[in-house]
């Protein structure tokens with residue numbers, strides 16, 4: 048078959064979809080011009096390779112209620128690229144069986160909240176809107192977000208429209224409940240009647256979302272151009288695995304069956320899934336991200352393929368975290384994770400995962416440490432991870448190479464780490480006592496602080512790899 052390639056310089060656009068259909072498998076064949084039924088806040092890679100593809104499946108089946116009005120909170124670059132591409136972008140899904148490109152057509156309109164807030168509130172208030180979904184990251188759950196949503200809901204309420212399903216898809220404990228409190232409080236500032244309506248007519252399901260979606264690299268964009276024959280500035284790569292477990296709590300109860308038909312798991316209690324995911328996946332990720340950044344291993348694949356790291360992460364999950372979990376199939380989830388981390392197609396940067404670690408650690412480690420201490424389980428590996436983080440926030444790796452830390456607390460953390468550099472006990476006194484990160488209990492637990500001190504001392508003397516090997520040798524000798 049001959050394929051007419053568009054001229055060089057051409058970009059992914061609605062008009063070239065028929066041509067593309069001859070080149071790759073998944074190309075949207077549905078109309079993308081109606082009024083969107085979903086407003087999504089946070090246009091990052093994760094949403095576009097996860098929920099948006101669930102919505103794309105529903106649209107492909109002819110259910111036109113799932114087109115997305117996608118909102119970037121601040122950054123204009125991605126929103127502008129997507130706009131120039133009619134909201135289209137390609138996703139490369141890679142597993143051990145090889146990789147496949149698909150184009151998502153779910154994104155129908157885009158906006159930037161910081162630039163055009165009125166368009167966002169109008170979208171939330173549009174009669175066609177049924178869902179509001181969010182991936183605004185851990186640090187995004189502040190008053191500004193509450194106000195934006197409350198403004199949109201106020202307009203809905205005033206127009207006599209039905210409430211929405213408002214689903215947080217961020218890595219927070221009880222994300223739906225947290226978002227509900229924020230929205231109801233922000234609504235109350237506008238009027239008690241609005242707060243009452245939000246609490247009574249909008250549904251805030253807790254949900255656990257899982258798919259590893261690294262930020263795109265120049266290599267990925269080049270691969271997209273090769274596969275598509277046109278440039279795609281918003282292309283992404285991901286793994287075949289995905290999971291979305293959502294609480295049965297919807298403004299329109301019939302959505303449960305619709306979502307379930309795509310492979311989404313609808314349950315009465317998300318907590319067992321959320322705990323397993325935050326503590327096994329995200330907890331291990333942050334541990335490897337800190338170790339990798341310090342030791343100079345650029346991507347997660349470089350970490351997990353080293354025997355010392357693999358047995359450390361396996362032990363962390365098996366000995367310290369797993370036995371506390373209520374997700375019944377956690378050993379299978381753990382085994383799948385070890386394989387997922389090693390997926391060579393992902394090239395998931397350790398520095399990307401280490402971003403905002405002060406905001407991520409509170410969900411990922413302290414609940415496991417506290418639970419393990421209560422249950423009489425070991426916490427040595429969790430303490431090692433904490434020590435690796437304390438070394439990480441010094442801001443330079445073992446070869447003395449400085450790196451940028453992207454974290455709202457970066458300045459404070461680096462100053463503390465540098466003030467005590469080389470002195471493990473003093474570093475742990477300074478960094479291990481921060482209640483914003485560790486909560487109220489751990490900063491007072493001398494046994495925990497002593498374990499972290501010992502690990503930090505090992506890391507400083509032997510390097511991350513040497514300290515890991517010594518750790519392993521200690522276990523083998525027992």
Ligand code: CS2
Pocket residue numbers: 218256257258259260328329332333399400401407
């Ligand atoms: C990662 C997550 O960057 C990070 O903090 O741990 O984005 C992780 O890849 C996803 O939660 C996987 O579902």
